[in-house]
Amino acid sequence: MKDVKYTTEMLPVYIMINPRNAGRKRRTGARSDRERILLKRQKECEPESKRQTISVISKFVVTDRSGILHDRDCPYVRRIRYCRQKDYIAPDETVRFCKYCQRRAILRNGVTDFKNYDVYAEYFAQNQVSTFLLELFFVKRGATATLLTDGINICCGEDKWKLRWGHNKNRSILEHNNYVRSADGTRYFVKGYHEQHIKKDTVTCAIRYIMAYNYEAYHGMKCAK
Numbered sequence: 001m002k003d004v005k006y007t008t009e010m011l012p013v014y015i016m017i018n019p020r021n022a023g024r025k026r027r028t029g030a031r032s033d034r035e036r037i038l039l040k041r042q043k044e045c046e047p048e049s050k051r052q053t054i055s056v057i058s059k060f061v062v063t064d065r066s067g068i069l070h071d072r073d074c075p076y077v078r079r080i081r082y083c084r085q086k087d088y089i090a091p092d093e094t095v096r097f098c099k100y101c102q103r104r105a106i107l108r109n110g111v112t113d114f115k116n117y118d119v120y121a122e123y124f125a126q127n128q129v130s131t132f133l134l135e136l137f138f139v140k141r142g143a144t145a146t147l148l149t150d151g152i153n154i155c156c157g158e159d160k161w162k163l164r165w166g167h168n169k170n171r172s173i174l175e176h177n178n179y180v181r182s183a184d185g186t187r188y189f190v191k192g193y194h195e196q197h198i199k200k201d202t203v204t205c206a207i208r209y210i211m212a213y214n215y216e217a218y219h220g221m222k223c224a225k
């Protein structure tokens with residue numbers, strides 16, 4: 001029998017396939033073994049504290065390429081490699097919210113007591129407050145909310161408000177902090193709240209009212225009448 005000398009080109013292809021991966025298609029864009037080892041080494045060299053700022057302390061996770069912002073607890077965050085996460089958002093930068101965790105991220109941004117998240121989420125859902133309005137309120141206007149035993153305390157600008165639960169959960173009474181008007185038209189705040197009689201007693205209307213409220217314009221209009 002004649003000896004056949006195999007050259008690399010002649011070797012059957014299946015010999016070169018790892019039997020564990022046989023039949024499996026290689027993922028497009030998958031890293032080679034060499035790249036994976038290098039990346040692992042690089043990660044081991046990174047200081048531990050730098051890694052923690054994103055996963056533990058900060059509220060959100062932002063991916064560097066797509067600019068999508070996730071709530072810290074979003075299940076999709078687990079799929080984002082650490083090297084693709086950004087540690088901060090520049091002031092002029094626009095980020096897009098992840099559709100899955102948008103409401104949660106917005107509320108995390110706005111409430112001072114995130115441990116009560118479930119109460120807030122249920123309240124805003126029951127009162128059919130849109131995610132769009134919550135974003136305007138808590139992100140663009142920078143309002144903050146704190147849970148009280150009888151409602152929600154809201155700070156927006158220099159004014160403080162209270163959304164007091166009504167007798168049933170579908171009705172909320174909007175209250176505004178008390179203030180005294182001085183002779184020159186300026187005001188100073190005093191303790192307590194007064195009911196702000198708005199046309200509709202829905203939470204959506206209350207939020208829109210708070211956002212539109214402007215002390216000078218409000219009293220200017222009253223004087224003009």
Ligand SMILES: [Zn+2]
Nearest residue numbers: 070074098101
């Ligand atoms: Zn998300």
